[in-house]
Amino acid sequence: MKPNLLDLDAERLVGFFADIGEKPFRAKQLLHWMHQFGEADFSKMSDLAKPLREKLGASAVIEAPQVVSDATAADGTRKWLIDVGNRNAVETVFIPEANRGTLCVSSQAGCALDCKFCSTGKQGFNRNLSTAEIIGQLWIANRALARTAGGTTAQHAAKAPAAASRGERVVSNVVMMGMGEPLANFDNVVAAMNLMLDDDAYGLSRRRVTLSTSGIVPAIDRLRDECPVALAVSLHAPNDALRDMLVPINRKYPLEQLLAACRRYLDKAPRDFVTFEYVMLEGVNDGAEQARQLIALVREVPCKFNLIPFNAFTNSGFKRSSREAIRRFAETLISAGLVVTTRKTRGDDIDAACGQLAGRVEDRTRRTRRIVEIQSC
């Protein structure tokens, strides 16, 4: 089978060119064509000599995943359903705001971690996405958004540096907060993030790429060493008893270990804080005593809190905390000196809000086996 060049970050692309007897600078040219011009056709790569274009055509492919559907919500949030084969699909969501455009990217078809309030977790796990399928989501979004804005991708890319300096780039931020646990698909996610950060590809700063994890502690340390981007941690509970229930991976890596990993991460993090995500579940984790426990818990970790109003889905068994309960909870944290934001729910009319991403996944593995595999990673 021919390699898919969308699977390769700069280092691997240099390796590919070495294998076919070509110089390393070809990797840069290919990165520009694929990621900055959105070009998948070797024959259109005009600064490559014809024999090289033919050689590439014979030895490799450039294949982004296929879009199954494309929907835009009343608030401008746009969601693509992306085919990842074997009757599986994942979701990618673009959230436009006044000063930035954020793309929420999926890392797995389904998720094995089984958090009790998450619809992705409810549907089980099918497989890890490849690097091409992860970076392909940014590729697809950039092309589609450029088309919507008028003009070809190439024209758009040519305008991008000027637009970027005015803060107008379409996708300015990426959050690994779609379907799946990114740290359970470490190598493919890191290769995709390398491309997001690479000036020859998407050129995003480390501060503008955020990885959200439910807390796989050894992988947080690896991320710090190999690709330190902004870190968000899904905390959701102020003590182990409750977190064991809501976020089962906590039984393997309890809070004390998780918070120590967050402190270690900050040595190399591009931002000087960790973001703690906290889904607001009525009567479960939103009380005054829980807010007080949370304040004590994070005392030694420079952090910001992002409260996420729970997004309901069929048979979830949870309710969203009331607006008043969320306000009170936030005030308690703020009066202890913490920085707190409450996430606006975006795109819920097209099921694009956090935790509503279900895609389409065939759960092929038995849940007990999955948990064992995750715990040993």
Ligand code: SAH
């Ligand atoms: N697996 C990673 C990233 C994907 S989930 C993680 O768990 O961090 C992105 C965020 O959405 C996480 O904070 C997750 O806990 C939250 N989330 C999951 N289900 C939700 C729901 N139904 N309502 C609101 N937020 C949810």
Ligand code: SF4
């Ligand atoms: Fe997986 Fe994150 Fe959902 Fe938990 S919240 S089941 S880790 S996607």
